[in-house]
Amino acid sequence: MALTFFRGVQTRPLLSYPSIYFALRKHNVSYCNMQNTQLETTERQEGQLKGSTREIHSKPHDKLLKDFEAVIGIETHVQLSTQTKAFCSCPYNYGAAPNTSICPVCMGLPGALPVLNSKVIEAAVKVGLALNCSLSLDSKFDRKQYFYPDLPKGYQISQFDVPIASSGSLDVDLPVEYGGGHRRFGITRVHMEEDAGKLLHTGSGNYSQVDLNRAGVPLLEIVSEPDMRTGIEAAEYAAEIQRLVRYLDVSNGNMQEGSLRCDVNISVRPTGQQEFGTKVEIKNLNSFSSVSRAIDYEISRQVDLHTQGLADQIVQETRLWEEGSQKTITMRKKEGLADYRYFPEPDLPGVTLSEEYINSIGSSLPELPETKRRRYENMGLSMQDVLFLANDITVAKFFDATIAGGADVKLAANWIMGDIAAYMKNAKVSISDIKLSSEELCELIASIKGGTISGKMGKEILFELMAKGGTVKGLIKDKDLVQIVDPVEIEKIVDKVLADNPKQLEQYRGGKTKLQGFFAGQVMKESKGKANPKLLNQILLQKLNATS
Amino acid sequence: MLSSPRLLRHHLPPLQCCFTTAPTQPPSSQILTIKKALLSGETTSVDLTSAFLRRLRRTEPHLKSFLYTPSDQTILQQAQELDNRIQNNEPLGPLAGVVVAVKDNICTCDMPSTAGSRLLENYRPPFDATAVRKLKEKGAIIVGKTNMDEFGMGSTTEGSAFQVTANPWDLSRVPGGSSGGSAAAVSARQCVVSLGSDTGGSVRQPASFCGVVGLKPTYGRVSRYGLVAYASSLDVIGCFGSSVADTGILFHAISGHDKFDATSSKRDVPDPTSQFIANDYLVSKPLKGLRVGVIRETLQDGVDPAVVSSVNSATSHLEDLGCVISEVSLPSFALGLPAYYILASSESSSNLSRYDGVRYGKQLFADELNSLYRNFRANGFGSEVKRRILMGTYALSAGYYDAYYKRAQQVRTIVQKSFRDALDRNDILISPAAPSVAYEIGEKKDDPLAMYAGDIMTVNVNLAGLPALVLPCGFANGGSSGLPVGCQMIGGAFDEEKLLKIGHIFEQTLEGYNFVPPLVADEVGC
């Protein structure tokens, strides 16, 4: 995304810009103008975000599996969906007109001071606990210093040597179509920090402006251990982080809006070697699918260099994933470590957590994805079903509510994953947008199971329930859909059909028994589809085979 | 906030025509006197303010203490509004009609706020500093923004990007710094009281040089919101007045918790007014039993003998008032100076990063981003500021952090502890406010180390975050009528009230001195 790219600009000499100028407009609106030639070209549209990695289409690297091993770690930035920014009372709304949600504090005006929004701590503690981390009872904020036009103070308020949470883990179930399997990846640390603004490029492309709406928005940076070995593992790790923050309701986790950003560190080493190979960082990963594909590309690139004896050409650098060419390209070579001259933020007191506070947050945590998946598994659902249902918190909640209402687990899963999912996909809506409530799905399942309506009728009214709402009972009544389960009544219809089709009856009795289907159809038609199929067939067979 | 009318009536000396005192009388509270005169109808705010403006306009060409003053009309309009309120018997704030000057690093939305820097020339903040907001709410009339060393970095006010301020006692000398403009303005009675800021002595040293009272409050006592940051963990807004009572009333008006400053304290701020008892009502040994520790290290070699003798006589005066004097040693005292310069420079290198040419100052053109930053900062900052940014950047750099910044923080902890120990055994500590009296303009301009050494008396107090009151206690030779010497009283954290009480009794009983500079002596001496 934009942020990722411009971070690159920060330390790369600005080769691509013939001239830059910055301007001051009035006293409180900041923006800058930048002569620009190539910036536009890197702002490419990424393929649509996939909700889960099950849609990733990449090939495993056979030669790697034998001779080489990749070592992958991920830094994830999660934008918290707090009502106000981290250190001021400005709201943040993605897509708002530039510089409409700013104040002296997030503009970094001289004399303005940050005051921490306590909701940021709450979110950090939630995520820390959900990632099984140990929490620091005494952490602090630090200043990370560098110059860039989107960073209004010239430093970012972050956490350096004492993060709020560290040493945790994240459990992941790999997609069944990739062989499945359970993994546990280590979490190095979770820390709080503020976001920077954004550079906007004008249509004419000859200057850039600064939008500070995003400046000061709270972020959690989650750093994994280098525990992943394949693109799929990495993508599934990132998807699980997204699931987690959505379950916890601390972020919308939207990658396209930049609410969830992943930077990947990757190195390759001959299988069995203890030391890590040279590490390369990949940025500009806008979807789980690009995480997976970029890693797989980078693994083959590095393995190729190893096998050609050119391993020394793998250098410590930052590479950009190019969606168009499906390649990573060099963004900047690292010339030693950047010196951010961290020091404790003197404008903010230390962050002190009490055991009581942590416990109260801990006891208010919702059921987390991993726990939910294990519970679904224990309910007898297949891993495919488990992964589908637990993937999206809203779907999982709907499912949980449906079975809490007494619905059969397997039937509820089938309805949700089948017709309901198809409808949502088709209408491009989420489960919270459809008019069907879990209570009515429960009722629907019970009505079919109890024989009040047929499965076919159920399907018919399901669509109406999803699109228009209403109740199962009401629809059955309105549409006169109640099944005919009275054998006498069915017998009457059967008798009438047999009487109306003497020729076919003669043929049947002459041995053409496949005509049973014809009679069944006629009876069903005559009953306007309401005859209980089981009873219908039972009675029909009896009558057909009766010797008159 | 005035505790009771009865107290006023009985405890105040008779009203003087110009609201200051005759040469040998102790200083009175101009603020209380003004309020009384306004309420009684003896004078109007317009008349009072006009008198200050006339003096300001007459003396300003010599002093250059202000970087900006609104037009007389604008200022007098506020006075007129106040007079209307008085006419209508509307309630008046505790600073009603008090003419106040504000250091230019404290944000005012209706006046430029440059912090003495070319980079913020014509910059008008969209908000008032909390201290300024409180001044306005309490009825003060802000008469202008005072000159200062750029971003508060300096001890002479020669570091201003715009002008050099002269000392009202001798126009060839510096007023001290960095709050030199605010100190000179009070000294020359261009205003009643003024706000300064003190990071390493920037209120106390100019108070000493200009012969006025200066208060550096406890860190966190006064909100820093709207104070252009120099070194955030040390910066504090402070007060100047021509009497302890005025200084204390101003301090009380701007103090207290502020939700916009996370480092501001939630403690209550007691109203010090009741402590300001007039001389006639004092008992014979009003400070009986008070333990005063004289800091040995501050009266040793390198300190001007006239300063030493003035502080010694101040000590004797305190003894006469009943204090128990003892000598205390702060072994870490000398370490404080380098530690201060490392920490202050480190924080300033960070705080000043925002002046990068993107938002403030003149628009520059450059071929690439780094040269934009380089050109803008190289041309925009003054040499003292650049020196401190470079020192600070160095001290925070990877590989040097432990040896400098971290080490300096350890020293800071030691300094804090040694003060705590000394204040466990004493009610207050005393020392000079500066090792010398005001020196000639240009004298130390090219010798930064000599200038830094001049901060030895004050920086330790900032490292410890403690309150300190400086008040004039004597004279050294120089100028046409001598140069004032200030004595520093250091108290326990959040115990400004005690300092103000002691300071008030000290000045009310100090006989034979007149701290009105010759520049305005004719006018205010009556």
Ligand SMILES: [Zn+2]
């Ligand atoms: Zn804001």
